[in-house]
């Protein structure tokens with residue numbers, strides 16, 4: 741994200757402002773995952789997903805008996821996508837996670853290797869049940885690459901364990917430019933709390949690694965009630 745906390749500019753253009761090191765860092769995280777989950781807004785913005793291309797990362801996955809690429813899962817309520825997007829020609833396993841009503845249009849086609857329908861609770865995706873479904877499909881480690889709406893849903897269900905941020909040296913501004921967490925927001929007193937696990941400066945960027953704190957006993961003193 742930009743130094744002022746935006747993950748894209750006001751036109752919601754694909755965020756290509758990170759350095760080569762940031763891309764390598766992202767690829768390294770993705771290489772540790774069994775699957776990568778992203779929102780339909782992110783896919784529509786980029787038209788592609790990030791594949792592992794680094795030979796060392798590919799070798800490590802092969803040594804671990806993992807397929808070369810994790811499963812790339814796009815989450816969409818509407819199921820509306822342009823079938824001409826380059827994503828549909830990328831050599832990665834592609835899954836769609838969608839509502840029952842939207843699943844039909846993709847179930848017969850070649851675009852997705854698997855179409856999962858998500859369980860709903862009060863008209864919204866039941867994330868806890870969805871992750872149980874992922875686990876049953878062999879997905880133990882899931883990397884979420886954005887955007888803000890998807891992350892907000894998972895955070896609200898308290899299903900995010902760790903977060904990485906890369907702070908990039910630019911200021912994007914704009915009240916409507918997306919940030920890492922969208923949704924309705926939290927009051928400060930109720931906000932999910934994080935513990936900083938590491939921070940590293942590389943060139944002009946800062947790499948931050950946080951863990952989600954879940955109970956008062958996990959909280960550093962300054963955050964404890």
Ligand SMILES: NC(=O)c1ccc[n+]([C@@H]2O[C@H](COP(=O)([O-])OP(=O)(O)OC[C@H]3O[C@@H](n4cnc5c(N)ncnc54)[C@H](OP(=O)(O)O)[C@@H]3O)[C@@H](O)[C@H]2O)c1
Pocket residue numbers: 741746747748749751752753754755778779780781782783785786815816817818819820865885886887888889890891893918922
């Ligand atoms: N800088 C970065 O690292 C980074 C990373 C990722 C994204 N981005 C930027 O973020 C922007 C996109 O973020 P965004 O918040 O607009 O979109 P998003 O979270 O990627 O996608 C939102 C869409 O995903 C589906 N979705 C999300 N949560 C859902 C839920 N709980 N249940 C069912 N469907 C759900 C819906 O799809 P339908 O509309 O199909 O129903 C929704 O409209 C783009 O500008 C992109 O460039 C930046």
